[in-house]
Amino acid sequence: MDGQSTLGAFLQARRSRLHPDDIGLKTYGERRRVPGLRREELALLAGVSASYYSRLEQGQSHNASPEVLDALARALGLDESERRHLHDLAASAARRHKGLRRPPDEHLSDATRHLLDALADVPAVVLGRRTDVLAWNALGHALFAAHLPADGPDHAANRPNMAALVFLDPDTRALYADWETKARSVVANLREVVGRHPDDARLASLIGELTMKSAEFSGLWADHQVRACDATPHAMHHPLIGAVTVTQQALRTADDQTVVVAHTVPGSASRAALALLADRSTPADAPPRPAFPQVSGLLGEPGRAGPKS
Structure with a gap:
């Protein structure tokens, strides 16, 4: 989680994907020892010296100006999310290193709770910045996690974590086509x-735990893809209502929490399926489920975690 090493790894990962042909650079059949662009080639594209760029990528420089960062973003072909991420990494590298800190538990504000109440007719889930489930409405629980206790988010020390569910919980994995x-x-x-x-x-504990428990997560994490939650359609296979396609739209609150709303096309079969789900409940005689996937040292009970992916 160190800012300088993370900044260097991100730059290197993006540089390795930008091939000479992508920018019209002639190589005349020469054999290249590294994938993607060389450091000096990227530096030339960005209009900075090769030595300065090398120091930046190696974590030996932490004073990159916003103009230099924007030039690097243009040279690397970064989109807006990636450009902001580059600036965030550079800012963290420039700050004096203070080590990791354990932040206070997250709590739902009255405004966010009222918003969740207003969204009673659509599935909605409130996530903390580490993807802990802080709250869900009845339909959100029924759609995303009917196999988990409905009151799970009410217990701060033992909340479900959405990232852990996606990678470590077979029921959540089976939801997504x-x-x-x-x-x-x-x-x-x-x-x-x-x-x-x-x-x-x-957050560091969550990343470390998922990296150890899921080879798929580890591979994706090493890929350095960056994208803030937005609006994405997902086809789902729900155990009660079958096939349903929802757009999961993320709304960020002022206190850095995210309200994920799952909406459907008016008049569609998926809209009708969600209406059916709202009228149904989990059978009373359903067998008890194991506790939701946890991250040791993060969700309250060290050493307990969900099944491996």
Whole structure:
């Protein structure tokens, strides 16, 4: 989670994907020892010296100006989310290193709770910045986690974690027809959050635990994709209502929490399926489920975690 090493790793990962042909650079058939552009080639594109760029990528310089960062973003072909992430990483590298800190528990504000109440007719879930489930309405619980206790988010020390559910819980994994796309979205969002909060000890614990428990997460994390949550359609296979397609739209609150709303096209079969789900409940004689996936040292009970992916 160190800002300088993370900044260098991000720059290197993006440089390795930008090939000479992408920018019209002639190589005349020469054999290249590294994938993608060389450091000096990227420096030339960005209009900075090769030595300065090398120091920046190696974590030996932490004074990059916003203009230099924007030049690097243009040279690397970064989109807006990636450009903001680059600035966040550089800012964390420039700050004096204070080590990881354990932030206070997150709580729902009255405004967010009222918003959740107003969204009673659509599935909605409130996530903390580490993707802990802080609250969900009845339909949100029924759609995303009917196999978990409905009051799970009420217990701060033992809340479900959405990223852990996606990677470690087979029921959540089975919900998504295209699980790989959902998984990439979760990891890309976590990358964006890490850039903004590089000293968050709980976030570091979550990343470390998922890396150890899921080879798929580890591979995606090493890919350095960055994307803040936005609006993404997902085809789902729900155990009660069958096939349903929802757009999961993320709304960020002022206190850095996210309200994820799942909405459907008016008049569609998916809209009708959600209406049916609202009228149904989990059977009373359903067998008890194990506790939701946890991260040791993060969700209250060290050493307990969900099944491996």
